[in-house]
Amino acid sequence: MIISINKIIIPFYEKDSNKKLLENFKKESNLILSLFPLEEKTEKLKKILELLFFSKFSFLTSIITIREKHYILFLYILLIIYPSITKGKKTYISSLIDLEIINYIKLNYIPCLIEENTFKKSLYEIEDFLNNNDYKSGAYICSCGNWYKILECGLPLYTFNCLFCKEIIGDTFHIPYDRNGHYRIFRDKSQEDFVMKWVNENNWLKRNCVNGEIRNFRSKIFSDFKNEVENMNDNNIIGFIKYSKEFFIKNKNIRNLNQITIRLIECVFYECLLLNWELEYLYFNDLENLIPNNYDSIFDVLTDCFDLLEIELEKKGIKEIEIFFIMIYNKIGNLFINYEIFNTIEIRNEFENKIN
Numbered sequence: 001m002i003i004s005i006n007k008i009i010i011p012f013y014e015k016d017s018n019k020k021l022l023e024n025f026k027k028e029s030n031l032i033l034s035l036f037p038l039e040e041k042t043e044k045l046k047k048i049l050e051l052l053f054f055s056k057f058s059f060l061t062s063i064i065t066i067r068e069k070h071y072i073l074f075l076y077i078l079l080i081i082y083p084s085i086t087k088g089k090k091t092y093i094s095s096l097i098d099l100e101i102i103n104y105i106k107l108n109y110i111p112c113l114i115e116e117n118t119f120k121k122s123l124y125e126i127e128d129f130l131n132n133n134d135y136k137s138g139a140y141i142c143s144c145g146n147w148y149k150i151l152e153c154g155l156p157l158y159t160f161n162c163l164f165c166k167e168i169i170g171d172t173f174h175i176p177y178d179r180n181g182h183y184r185i186f187r188d189k190s191q192e193d194f195v196m197k198w199v200n201e202n203n204w205l206k207r208n209c210v211n212g213e214i215r216n217f218r219s220k221i222f223s224d225f226k227n228e229v230e231n232m233n234d235n236n237i238i239g240f241i242k243y244s245k246e247f248f249i250k251n252k253n254i255r256n257l258n259q260i261t262i263r264l265i266e267c268v269f270y271e272c273l274l275l276n277w278e279l280e281y282l283y284f285n286d287l288e289n290l291i292p293n294n295y296d297s298i299f300d301v302l303t304d305c306f307d308l309l310e311i312e313l314e315k316k317g318i319k320e321i322e323i324f325f326i327m328i329y330n331k332i333g334n335l336f337i338n339y340e341i342f343n344t345i346e347i348r349n350e351f352e353n354k355i356n
């Protein structure tokens with residue numbers, strides 16, 4: 001099977017003109033069909049195969065514009081999806097490539113989906129900010145999880161209301177408003193020492209006491225903040241809640257799952273969505289609600305998924321993606337067949353533990 005697929009892929013390595021490439025590809029398409037035993041071809045599978053290899057359809061034409069490695073990954077993920085859609089049995093995967101997809105998602109704990117909580121979103125943005133800005137620049141967090149920055153001296157001089165929860169943030173005279181959950185996040189201990197020395201030298205805490213009380217300068221070191229946020233309980237969500245592209249791309253802390261597992265499950269999920277979309281089972285508005293913010297198309301989400309998987313594999317020293325897939329596709333494909341619904345957290349966790 002793999003040998004045949006490689007044969008199909010080979011033309012993509014040759015830098016022929018695109019037109020010729022496409023012609024070659026069409027010629028080789030019969031090979032792909034021969035990989036799937038006839039008796040197992042369900043209507044759904046037939047449709048997918050037609051879509052991929054025999055229609056004038058957008059995917060075939062977009063192959064010309066995508067990178068070869070994305071196409072290869074697309075085929076390998078298809079090998080994982082394949083067993084779930086052959087026997088006409090209802091499975092997690094077959095439900096994602098179905099007219100009823102929206103209802104299905106609403107009622108299930110989709111593996112690897114977690115809610116983007118505001119603290120987690122802020123965490124990654126703060127990390128970027130602290131790494132890429134002037135040493136004095138200040139990052140502050142509100143009790144609601146929303147964060148804000150103060151540039152230049154990095155200390156507050158004005159009072160504001162949080163855009164999200166409307167509580168007081170900022171404050172005057174170089175000291176952040178003294179309120180539970182509102183504090184500055186220092187890049188590291190040395191930044192804290194540097195700023196606090198400066199605050200103490202100027203006697204800002206004592207000079208600006210409120211009703212005779214000396215104000216607190218509330219703060220945390222970034223690494224402590226990170227620890228705290230990453231250990232926050234993931235809310236188990238049923239259905240799907242849209243999240244941001246940043247959150248999607250960043251390494252996610254999902255229960256005890258390793259990053260390769262997370263990316264692999266995401267690849268399967270979004271490839272099913274792409275197939276669903278191309279089969280015209282999904283309305284545009286529904287699709288839009290299922291892909292992260294700031295993406296133009298499901299296609300872009302999927303190619304990012306592939307890149308993220310590749311990065312995680314490389315981190316583990318796996319450079320030969322084909323070998324990785326040859327080793328796992330059968331096992332993973334067969335694992336997916338056994339799961340029809342994830343209507344309880346226990347079933348979802350059991351699946352995640354097995355695949356991990």
Ligand SMILES: [Zn+2]
Nearest residue numbers: 142144162165
């Ligand atoms: Zn707030």
